[in-house]
Amino acid sequence: MRKYTPKDNVQAKSYYTDRFHVTPRVPRNEVQSGSHFADVVNSFKKLAYESYVELGQLVIHIKSSDNIKVLEILRDKCGYTVCSxxxxxxxxxxxxxxxxxxxxxxxxxxxxxxxxTRIKKDEAIESAASLFKSANFAEREMYDMFGIVANNHPYLKRILMPDDWVGHPLLKTYPLQGDEAASWYEVDKIFGKENRDAIGPENRDPAKIDRYDTKRFSRVGYEVPFGTDITQGEKENDIEYSKAQLADYTKSQKQLDKRK
Amino acid sequence: MQQTNKLTPFFENLNFERSDNMMVINFGPQHPSAHGQLRLVLELDGEKVTKAYPDIGYLHRGIEKMAENMTYNEFLPTTDRLDYIASTSNNYAYAHAVEKLLELEIPERAQVIRTMLLEVNRIISHLFFLATHALDVGAMSLFLYAFREREFGMDLMEEYCGARLTHSAVRIGGVPLDLPKDWTRELLKWCDTVEHELANTYEMLLNENRIWKMRLEDVGVISAEEAQSWGCSGPMLRGSGVQYDIRKEEPYELYGELEFDIPVSDRCDSYGRYRLYMEEMKESIKILRQLVPLYDRSAPQLMAHAPQYISAPKEEIMTQNYALMQHFVLVTQGMRPPVGEVYAPTESPKGELGFYIKSEGEPYAYRLKCRAPSFFHTGLLQEILVGTYIADVVTIIGSTNIVFGEVDR
Structure with a gap:
């Protein structure tokens, strides 16, 4: 039977699994009373529903609707002036x-x-940019990478990816190899959609090795003259795209890489 | 809306033709003084900047995404490509975060070597800053002098790890190699050279230089509140009068035991920051000189002993069966750190470089976030550039010392 691959997380998985292996957890220590962190927790009253110290830093879990309130208390009452x-x-x-x-x-x-804090899939979160200006860029990056909308952000726009990019790269559903839209993106942009046939899709796999390519790859032990055709009539396979997140960005026929 | 084709590229709804007297200019992304792939859209009223919009992402390689699909040790060389001016600081920041997650004890010699490498990298990076900043502002000769000493520093790095730019000189759990013979002597010689050049060339050329002062003084003023709000760190923060250095306040490696000062400037302008960089180099030299005797005294162990996470030394692997098995598992599957999350800040030459790692007990990090100082310093540009003259834009970009490897990641 073929191994099941989940569609909601297409990231690399470890090949070996040991069902008897129990991974330990980093200890979560209680907040010691009288310490600085205890004062911080006390100043929230009931806003924080869980708080502990993990590896020397206080972690507090809050409701997503309270985020501005909590950050404001942290900044004004507890002296946390930097949102790093x-x-x-x-x-x-x-x-x-x-x-x-x-x-x-x-x-x-x-x-x-x-x-x-935790938010549901299509939920937005209030922007912290009014409290900390560093949140301006950071929230734009969060939006770009995850598609999480920050309400009342001064300028919520993609920051690292191009404006017309399809998908949010750091989602676990985002394909690793680049989908079909990605392989045509630059071709369309530079040469125009009408020239797709002439240019062909972009190879987005930097580690791609074509075993028939005798111009760029040597065949150690089976050396042939430069550029020799060694396909022996075998047909080239069509490019296989990840099916995880196919945008209907393109309707045209996939083009084979017409080398040789 | 512009018609986009290959001759008229798509400028994201930017209208360059305005009916008022404002002019919109596009600075970069290939401008030599943009220090990389920074595109800056400036709206000008005469020579005055009325709006600035830093556009980044031209060097985006998805390093955080790569981290989620690589084992922890595989990812380490990728961190070289963040702040490529001082790669060891990135390697170290990453290794430090993982080590904190694993709660490892690092042997003393490894700590000494790491601290040495970090400080050498700091000087290399600061010399690079000085050279390019001076070049941008117009002091061409200083560029040549500073790069000369930087080359010698890179020779030191090359002698240690074989690479000049992408060092990967740190491993999770320690360092891969001991220092070569006579390396510390070379290091001390280099320290003397840099110190001499600092006092007799760079500072002599610039400190009281009339043009240099006119170009830098009261340019790019950031108040202490602004700096904190924008998430500034490193010299950008200390240049605004906030004395916060992670090496001193949240010490890691040997910084807790070493004697050094944290220079601060309350001038809040580019000139103050320039002076700060000079002082920091002197402090780094002070640190390096203290480290050499520490190195001579330390025991020769280089990697932490934690066989479930870090491969045992070669002798053990070759002689003991179980060590070999653990090594095999670590190489083929990668280490599985405990479940948990960590944020470990370090003071890189540019500022606070920290890695947030969320581990779900898999050999791959569930989420890795690289907190790059330059990213936040780039965000700051949209505010401090407003109201300055176009000639000062270059000074301010140079003074923020941003490196696009870590801005775009």
Whole structure:
């Protein structure tokens, strides 16, 4: 029987699995009373529904609707004046949710707090850009990479990928090899859609090795003169695209790479 | 809307023809003083910038995505390509985050070597900053002088790890090699040279240079509040009068035991930051000189002992069956760190470089986020460029010391 490959997480998986192997967990310590972190937790009252210290940093879990309130308390009452990082983790396959985290820094105490919240798939989160300007770029990146919308963001636009890109690259459903839209993207842009037949799709696999290509790859032990045709009449296979996220970006026939 | 084809490229709904007196110019992404692939769209009123829009992503390689599909050790050489001016700082920041997740004890000699490499990289990076910044502002000769010393620093790195730019000189759990013979002597010689050149060439040329001061003073002013709000770190933050250096405040490796000062400038402008870079190089030299005797005293172990995560030393692998088996599993499957998440900040030459790693106990990181200082410093450009003159734009970009390998990742 063919091995089942999940469609909601197309990332690399470990080949070996050991069903008796139990991975340990990094210890989550309780917040010690009287410490700086205890004061931080106390200032939230009930906004934080879970808090613990993991590897020296306080982690607090909050409701996504409270994020601005919590960040404001952190900044104004607890001295966490820097939002050093903000991003998301894709848990759509497992929980149907994103985990959004804010990494906060208190400079006078040299302490760090991570505020963690969960949002559903099509839910938006309130932008923190009004509190921390660093969230401006960070939220744009989060939107670009995950498609998470930050409400009331001053300029929510793709930042790393081109404006007309299809899909959000850091989602676990995003194909690793590039889908069909990706392979035509630059061809269309530079030469125009009408020239697809002449140009052919872009090879987006940097490790691609064509065993019949005697111009770029040597055949160690079976050397042949440069550029010799060694296909012996064998037909070239059609390019196989990942079926995970096929956009109807293109309707035209796939073109074979017309080398040789 | 423009008609896009190959002759008139698509400029994202930008209208270059305006009915008012404003002019929109497109700076980059191939501008030599943009320090990489920075595209900056500037709206000008005469010579004054009224709006600035930094457009990034021209060097986006999806390094975070690659991290999710590589084992932890496989990913390490990829981190070289973040801040390619000082690769060891990236290697170290990544290794440090994984080690924190694994809660490893690093042997002392490895710590000494790592700290040495980090400081050598800091000087190399700062010399590069000085050279390119001076070149941008118009001091061509300094570029040549600073690059000369930088070459000697890169020779040191080459002698240690074989590479000049993409070092991969750190491994998860320690360092791969001991220092070559006489390396520390060469290092001390280089320290003397850099110190001498700093005092007698660079500072003599620039510190009181009339043109240099006119170009840099009161240019690119960032207040302390602004700097914190924009997530500035490193010299950008200390140049605004906030004394925060992760080496001092949240010490890692040997920084807790070493004696060095954190220079601060409350000028908040480009000139203050330039002075800061010079002072930081002097502090790095001070650190390097303290490290040499520490190296001589340390025991020769180079990699941490944690056979379930880190391969045992070669002798053990070749003589003990179980060590060989564990090594085989580590090579073929990769290590499986405990479930958990970690954010480990380090002070790279550019600022706070931290890796957030979320591990689900798989050989692949579930999520890896690289907190790159330059990314946030690029975001800052949209605010500090407004109200300055177009001639100062280049100074400000140079002064933020952004490197696009880590901005775009």
């Amino acid at each position: 990082e903000l991003s998301a983790v894709d848990y759509l396959a497992r929980d149907g949710e994103f985990e959004v985290f804010y990494q906060m820094l208190n400079m006078s105490q040299a302490k760090r707090v991570r505020v963690v």
